[in-house]
Amino acid sequence: MDFLRPASWEEALAAKAEHPTAVPIAGGTDVMVEINFDHRRPEYLLDLNRISELQDWHVGEETVQLGASVPYTKIMENLRTELPGLALASHTVASPQIRNRGGVGGNLGTASPAGDAHPALLAADCEVEVESQARGSRLIPIDAFYTGVKRNALEADELIKSVHIKKADGPQQYSKVGTRNAMVIAVCAFGIALHPETRTVRTGIGSAAPTPIRAKAAEEFLNSALEEGGFWDNGKIITPSIAKQFAELCSGAANPIDDVRGTASYRKHAVGIMARRTLGWTWESYRSGKGRGAEGVA
């Protein structure tokens, strides 16, 4: 085994171009488990810890450019306002020690259906910036990123540089089912983001299909129901029948399996419950936000 320690992003891209089988290691919280248990014996480990720009983030007008190696702890501490869904999801990851090391780049690299960043990223909407020495950088829309069980759209010579995530323009929530609070891989998880600017709602579901997914039929139903009822303007409580149908469609989007953490039917059920609850929480927050706004004017 060789340990490659590029000091800059350019050096890292060059190393990856020369050794496409090299395994990048950021926080190591996925990679080291595999090495410790002899599940993986890569020829080259490509350490990304020395590349400082991967640890940085920039808050722009419309998006946050989040470096691939920014640890979850930093997201929770610094980006709660701009990325509330991802900050909530980050807080559910493992333990403080793991959150101090692991980050979104590694979560995307592993692309596990149980990864907690994914539902939040799908709901917020984002693009993954990847780069290779040969072809330069490209932006992969998050909807095209997950290509199969633990597979993603990266080419062998590419590295993830950052994620360009839409700044929240409305309330976001993240909900996760597990046996306890800490150190739990999701039985299933649900992310939701209200986007009042475009009058749309986006979702993300974890651990309930071969890849992280959006509940698109549920989103379409809800978007038109909210539009028809004038809900975005009047800020009324969403009727129970709309919430129920949204929940059922979310549940129907799930295509889970039975495994040690839960059965397929339980997962479908739980996704529906989380969908209804998180819709209720976010909508309540949207309505009260509107209320405050109006008071402020009056």
Next chain:
Amino acid sequence: MRVNFTVNGRQQEADDVWEGESLLYVLRERMGLPGSKNACEQGECGSCTVRLDGVPVCSCLVAAGQAEGREVVTVEGLAGFAKQRAEHGGCASGACGSEGGTSLQAAQQWSAKGTDSQTGEGTELSPVQQAFIDAGAVQCGFCTPGLLVAADELLERNESPSDADIREALSGNLCRCTGYEKILDAVRLAAARQGEAV
């Protein structure tokens, strides 16, 4: 490969390190510092917790090469680390002066010496270590080093943590013996003493 890094405030060098080796393995098997425990090797138990550039991490999940040029504090250096922090404020890592730190030999020989069941008597302990003894928070002791490092870091950044803060900070450390109550007592005790001292 060779790894140069700072351990407990002193510059160290580890040789013949295998590229896939963890920082935990280097500390235990190459530096002779078995304080950090190896239980799960998958980040689940926290018994291998050390500070890496001040940040609590599972040393079993840090590749040895990733520690190159960085500062590690293990439980063996915790007393010295806490003492320096108390005397010099923020810079306890030894990076700001050549005087500080715990030598490898001293760290290797570290033990909570005692003449009777009053373990720790006669040895210098950090406030957190003393509180663990006083509160009866140690049974088999396997989880203790990781908990001490995590609890010490909590009290460094939060002088008077709530119970929720303590639970959160220690949520990555498993204990099979105590049922955690005495551990919570110990951290509360250390926090209270820290408050009195100020």
